[in-house]
Amino acid sequence: MLIRAETGVKGKIDWAFFAAALGLLAMGTLSVFSAANELPYYGQVIQKHLSALALGGLLFLFGLTFNYQIFQDQAKVLYGVIIAVLVAVLLVGVTQRGQKAWFNLGFMTFQPAELARASTILVLAAFLDFRARKTHEFATVLMTVGVAAPVMMLILKQPDFSTTLVFFPVLLGMLFCAGASIAHLLAVTGFGFMALSMPLFYTLCQVRYAEAGPGSWAYWILQTSRFGAATWIVVGSIIAASVLAWRLAAMARFHVRAVFFVVAPLILISGFFSGIMVHRQLKGYQRNRFVAFLAPETDIQGAAYNVRQSQIAIGSGGVVGKGLFSGTQSRLGFLPERHTDFVYAVVGEELGFFGTMAILSLYLALIWRIVIAGRLARDRFGFLICCGMATMYSFHLVLNVGMCLGLMPVAGIPLPLISYGGSSLVITLWTLGVVANVYSRRYSLL
């Protein structure tokens, strides 16, 4: 392997990465200012955003210069800090919009879930590096999920459904890159799929066939979520089906390891039960978001209306847009959450195709440079950090932009660097600093 000796600041900084991040910051700042322009608390938005930019800049420099390997050494401490702040926010946090998710520090508020979202990646990277020789074991997969689970539970308790959602792709991506067995990942994914899709399915049945009485199949399906006879019939038929499949496979002399016929039904059944649990835990507004995506014609509380307005905003922007500070959809209040979750729609309306493509391309460039930093990382820990960051930010990108374009459900996931949100901006800049640090230390021996 050829190692080019690039020394000095020039070689330590990935200028493309830096430029992409700066470009996104500039566009984000512009669009937040434009989107919030007509709001009564515009001054506050500007002030908060600018101070977050300043603080974020400092944290970026901190991340860039602070040796990331120290996080590996102090992973347990970091993990303890994450759990501690998440517990603390549940005890002494401030409630905003029904979520007990903020610390009031007097001069500013801070959202610890944002810190947890980023730091958990560092902890997971450290853990996966620690289990490097045992990644092919299913136990490692389960343990990794086990490490992340308390953090997710605590965030879900706030309740912040959207941030919890981000952990799933991050976990999957990091395990995948760490070399976990595909079969194991499929098992975990299958479980997760069951746990998440059952509530969706139930919700859909509830909404679409609201009048379904006893005897109809929709009614029967909903009965299975009540831990009654119907539930056990489903469990029994899963077991019976596996036994049957096992016998059939044996008769056909088709060799499948026996463990498959034990594990598969177990995953299905536990996923099924988890799905029922999640279904019972879902809040009304969360259910409505799913419904708006799955069945837009049964619009509840206008979630589908929001997506429609976002599409109108983006589409009406055309190629060159209506110009900054002159979007009608956003300024006249048709577009909801215009400076936060739907800020991308404001960009689409005011800067047109050029603006939306610019953000999309800059984002892809940024993620691409994170991937490069991962490839060049001098150790497994750095590599895994980059994998986690890349999956996290691409998940944000795809879900947020997809939502604005009407391709994804309204999950309430912001677009980091673009959406307004102080904590998110500060933490994002810090994580980018860490990635830059991984890049800058690619040749260092220590």
Add this chain to the structure above:
Amino acid sequence: MIQGHQALHSRLNFIWAVIYAAGCMLGLRLIQLQILQKGEYRLEAERNRTQMIHQTAPRGRIYDRKGLALATNRPAFSLIYLPGKGKDRPDIKLLKALAADLAIQLKQDPGAVLERLQEAVKEETAIRLAENLPSKTMFRLSELKTIYPGVDLVVEARRYYPFGRFASHLIGYMGKMDPRSWRQLKKEGYRVDSRIGRMGIEQLLEKELRGRDGGIRMEVDAQGRLKRMLERIDWVAGSNVYLTLDAAVQRAADEGLRKSATNRGAVVALDPRNGAILALSSAPDFDPNALLSSDPEEVKRTAATLPEFNHAISGAYPPGSAFKLIVGAAGLNEGRFSTQESIYCPGYFELGRRVFLCHEHKGHKNVSWLTGMAKSCDVYFYQMGLKTGASLIERYAKMFGLGELTRIALKGEKKGNLFGPESRPKARGPWYEGETANLSIGQGELLATPIQMAVMTAAIANKGTLWRPHFTERINYASGDYVQLPERLGSINLKEETWMNVQESMQMVISSGTGKAAAIAGIDVRGKTGTAQNPAGDDHAWFVSYASRAGEAPSIALAVIVENGGHGSSVAAPIAREVIKAYFGLSESPTKRYEPHGARPIGPETARAL
């Protein structure tokens, strides 16, 4: 770089590939939305943010021959409601509260208001909740404006009739369109809440009077609040119409009928020199302003009991003794009898086995042409009619326009019924002399409309010209004036002597006969009364007349009928007197009586400034 972990790098590369593919999908979607479908989304965004508030153009004003405005426009406030959209659409609680508050101010049923509000929310369009609001209500409503987003007041030019109950059947009224006709009129730019001329001149000259509506395109926010004006489309005022009508004459006719015993009848006055209508009155009449009231109950009530029947052109009555003018003209002109011929009237006339009574049961004793006319002796006319012959009378009646439309440009004109051996169906058998006797005094199946009688009288006054009655003098288009020229329906060529005899007899009617009640000092009034029997009820009181200042050509001819009013001499003739007095400016205090009530009317100029 970590050594020996190529496999892991390929996994990261795989993830990158997935991300990149997803990014490309987003890019494609952007192309679809922002490049391929941008047109439809742009339209949608425009529809989101703009609301058109239509402004009805001030309708052309209607003036009488002296320049007095009979129909004009006034600024009026309308209450409109612009519902918010989507997430900001008002919930039912807010709507109910708004409906309750509005209902009190507008004196409407809260349920009905709520229904209209919900309709507006559903359709996401602006609606007019109330029109033509009185200023007191308006000020109270402007408070609601601050509480409820979407409620707004707009000023519009509204039709206003300064004289109220005045020539209502001729001028007509403004009303809502029925849904069926709206579907057709939509193409011509009418809106659901547009008003349209529904009767008389308002209907006839709808195109000319209407003008072109304008509007203000407003930017609204998601709550339905008006933000700013985007564009103003100026309206084009309708053309002003100048009538031949004389407001004083019309007022006298309207009031005369209103004060009459039955308040049912008609007056038609026209200029015998050209057929220009001076007054056209039908009773009962109505106040067209009531149909534009802000109180829907009042509108409903008025519309339900609207006396739409125009007696002046649609009412057909037996002309009674007024028809004796025709009988006389026919007999004298054809030499069937002479003015010197005298008969004895014992109060009845025997024809075969039938007895025909004179209205004067004591009899008129010795009667010749002038006394026969003056006293309206039926026995004289039975005998002269029999001498003249039914066919001849029928021919003359037709010549004078009976049984024919006068072709006045109003809807609903009736032909009446010409009666005689020729026009009667052959299947009805032979013509009896008894029928001739009846015809001679204007009874039987003969029917004439007041306008026909007026045209006929005018023809006697001008010695033979049947004018087509018209009421439009000129229409003031932007491109110039359209001037209505008089149009002849026909000419009647009688001997000068006949005209003189008929006219002289009409003078006798006023000076020493049944028409004394119509005599006016200093004015040469001539006329003929009529008391038409009808099987349905009391007699109809007729009076046909023409007048002139001494030594001048007759300048007004009129026909008055009071349905079931009784005697023409005591009921109809006094009305004619007042009408003629008004025409010659002899009424007590003309200026005061014709002053329009209410605010100063506005025209297009002032409306634009608002």
